Amino acid sequence: MLTRLLREYLRPYRRQVALVVVLMAAQSAGSLYLPNLNADIINYGVVTGNLHYIITTGTLMLGITLGLGAVAVVAVYFASRTAMGAGADMRAAVFGQVQAFSSRDMDRFGTPSLITRNTNDVQQVQLFVQMALTLMVVAPIMSIGGIVLAVREGAALSPLLAVAVPIMGVFIGSVVATVVPQFRKMQVKIDRINQVLREQVTGVRVIRAFVRNESEEGRFAKANADLTATALRVNRVFALALPALMAILNLSSVAVLWFGGRLVSDANMPIGNLTAFLNYIAQILMAVMMAVMMAILAPRAAASAERIKSVLDAAPAVTSPEKARRPERLNGLVRFEDVSFGYPGSEQPVLQDVSFTLEPGRTSAIVGGTGSGKTTLLNLIPRFFDVTGGKVLVNGVDVRDQELEELWASMGLVAQTAFLFSGTVASNLRFGQPEASDAELWRALRVAQAQEFVAAMPGALDARIDQGGTNVSGGQRQRLSIARALVTKPKLYLFDDCFSALDAATDARLRAALKAETTDASVLIVSQRVSTVMHADQIIVLDDGRVAGIGAHRELVASCAPYREIVVSQLGEEAAA
């Protein structure tokens, strides 16, 4: 997953990546050359007592060192450009993809999870790329280069490497193979223990009320013991791994001196080469250590990459058709024809055989119990979900045949949870209509019964709104989101239970003003309050996903039992009489 993701997102940076690899290779090669020069100093300078040679070679070493530093800085420059650039690209891709998601896709991933994927997960991968470009490139060059040069310095000693390097390789391989899955397990267990604790904090009242402390303690103790056991295993493997690696290296050095000493003694190898050989072995080990570090970092990045990839690979459940049909007239006419909707795999559908028509100039209302499918029904109109049976026509054309952006542009939606964006009152009101004039905004505010409190806010239209609209009350938020829909002047209004936080008087005034404003538009109101819906031209009663009755208040009170029940429960027997 990680490699596939990286291959895709590093492609635009392949030149930079190539440059980084070349520079890093040069840097490593230079570093590897230093012991070589050191060997020369010993062989031709020290052994022969040539001070001049020592100084000239020393100067050369110094020059190389300076050059290496410069090369490394340039490499880091391009590595950072590449890693951060690829990260930014990935972030933008995830963001764009989520923008194309339907409500179904949003539900499937969950909004908090999508936020994490778009932010933290991308950051993880980006960090990994940065590390990979600086470390992962160096490690193989250093180890392979180290081996090559070591062999050159002392071919006779290379059998030693043939023993030591495979031992190291096998050992590291087995450490990584045991530690990486354990690491993953440990993370799962840390998450689990934190989840239990989080639940104990947020659910403290319920836990105490149901006297479940003991079972919670049991749940925690199990998670705690689990985590400790795994953490202990991981850390003990580590405790073994590092000293063992060091021992392998050091014993190799000892062996080098033993066999090398005899070669030198028999004049088969200059003594300086022996010293260089020792240095190469140290460098090979360093490179191997870096590789181990990357191997440990990689699973975390891989998990993030997987989460990112699954977002990018998800085909949005709802997309515009290839050949869109454009409605002839945008009059706000909506027709449901035998509409059914169910979640895949569920035992019962949410909606079944629902048919009705919303006509321009008329107000329709949907009432029904929680879970009766009211909001689902409303969400089928902007095609947040696709029907599983029947069809929904907006402006005379099946919603599935329309261009989504155009479909959406033809309606004004006020959602159940009034959500405002950070900015100002004006920026929120202009959300769907950036060119709207101040006068138009005020007009919408007047209809939404929001004029008074907006005028009283510091800065009025320019008053600040926090993210989510948390700095205004729930009722104010609802009225502002109603005004926001009004500004776009659509021919179809969808109000999803958005009068709930208003008191009865405001609710009544708002509906009266709305009526005057929407004389030529279709209006659909979803509500649980009889007082909100009873004056509608047409009331659609939903009961367990089926239409239990359609008609005006008076007819339904007389003919529709579920509706009468609702009326009685809210207004008392006398209202239903």
Next chain:
Amino acid sequence: MMRPPGARPRGGVRMGGMGMGGGARVERGEDFWGSLRRLLSRLRPERLKVFVGLCSGVASVGFTVAGPRILGDATNVIFNGVVGKLLPPGVTKSEAIAALRARGQGQIASMVSGMNVTPGKGVDLGRLGFDLGLAAGVYLMGAASSFGQGYIMAGVVQRTMLGLRREVEEKLARLPLRYFDSHPHGDVLSRVTNDIDNLTTTLQQGLSQLLTSLLTIVGVLGMMFWISPLLAAVSIVTIPLAVVITVVIARRSQVQFAAQWDRTGTLNGLVEETHTGHTLVQVFGRRKATVEEFGRQNRDLYEASFRAQFLSGVIQPSMQFIANLNYVVIAVLGGYRVASGLLSLGDVQAFIQYSRQFTMPITQIASQMNLLQSGVASAERVFQFLDAEEEPADLARPALLAVRREEREAAGRLQLEHVSFRYEPDEPLIEDFNLEVAPGETVAIVGPTGAGKTTMVNLLVRFYEIGSGRILLDGTDYKDLTRDEVRRAFGMVLQDTWLFAGTIRDNIAYGKPGATSEEVVAAAEAAHVDHFVRTFPDSYDTVLDEEASNVSSGQKQLLTIARAFLSDPRVLILDEATSNVDTRTEVLVQAAMARLRRGRTSFVIAHRLSTVRDADVIIVMDHGRIVEQGRHDSLLARRGFYYSLYNSQFAEVEAPAS
């Protein structure tokens, strides 16, 4: 829900673990040394193991430091052999030197004079074998003791953290509700999760390593000076250079990291907002504009993070440069000294190895100090949590409720006598309140938002202790009962619809451990939740995720009602229970509850007309105080606070009866 004064709303969980290299902000605790001492004192039960572990650490440093010196000796043996072979056999060393001088090879002569050479004799293999055997032994011992240290300390740390986590969890159960109400949940959570995690990392990776790093530096430095004070002095000169470079770069990159964090925050805010308002962005045709805005901020972030990464990335090559510089200086200077006979080749060899070992612990110490600092800050926050005042303990020999549940006909009598309560000592709320509720009666608690209706609940289930007066449940004073005994008598449906991550079945069964599947379904049916549950993909085995975001708030509410049904309590408390359930569902729920309430006392915080009308007693609250008490009709007749409340809140629709 009423919160005591000064309570802040629940905060979000701190976004943890955004591992940006080098960008972590180091928090410093208020009392670093005090907290460190306390942290270390937690290791006391393991002191023997800690001692053994530390001894192993010291031993491993000792062995590791000794190694290169012995190898250096071995190199000398080889070099001596090489040079010895070059000299004619049968002469003494001084004769050989004199011969060299005579031939004008003064340079070599002076080098040889500093060596232990026997002319004509090659490498002394016996001596070499002895040296190398010794070196191998020393290295093996070093590895073994290092492994011992790691192994022992891993056990110590993990056992200590196991205990600390257990202590924290037990603390959660002993803290009064007041603590949770007056601290943002985010803060509590961050202490019990993030801080504990951080602390584990610190102990595991920081503490004993810090010690070994320090010891290594001392040991290596000592060896370096022993071998050659001059070379050691030169090497040491590069240390301040390394420090200065690190500090200069780090300070600049810190600024960039701050900018990066800042912009990450802004961008994450935009992402959060856009994804949350997803449908609005779509329907209002703002997709393009939003993507453009995102692109702009994304570019800003890219620039800042590039600069931060680049600057911090430069540190490593700089250090490498200094290490190489050091190497060159040692090679040149060392070579010069060997050639002059002032130093042996093996010593230079050893010295180079030491200087390698020297730079590593220095960079490690820097990061370990950071780790330690943030770890101790976390420890301090955990300790503060552990030090928070606890609920007073239950009586050692508590009474049991006189009437058991099987005989509940007569159970559920509550008497509140002269009860007074205040959240803040100087803000009287409930003063001398009296109420008697007979078994089976319904008490409605009403009042405007923020009137303190939850206060009553807090007192009834003993989430808070009353100041004076007494509460009797079926004739027994609360004070003589354990809190659990009191709470077992109650069943609650709270406004806060808390469900845990698990299946719907387990969540409903929470009220009655070991409930059968039939009982769960029956409770679900009674709460009118069976239908929704069966629309979920896995029916009763559907797993609710952590935020239970796959279930609507109304559905959550119904699940909590089902949970209360199953628990079959003696007294029922509905804390605004039906605020998220529409009236039609409420009708069904109330019908079922009427059945459930038979012979059961209930307290209902109500916003519904039907509830207050049928209540046996209505408690009217305002500004945290009880202002009126009585039945619906008599309260209406009084034309007081209830009268106006009723007209604004309940009689919102004096319905035009068709």
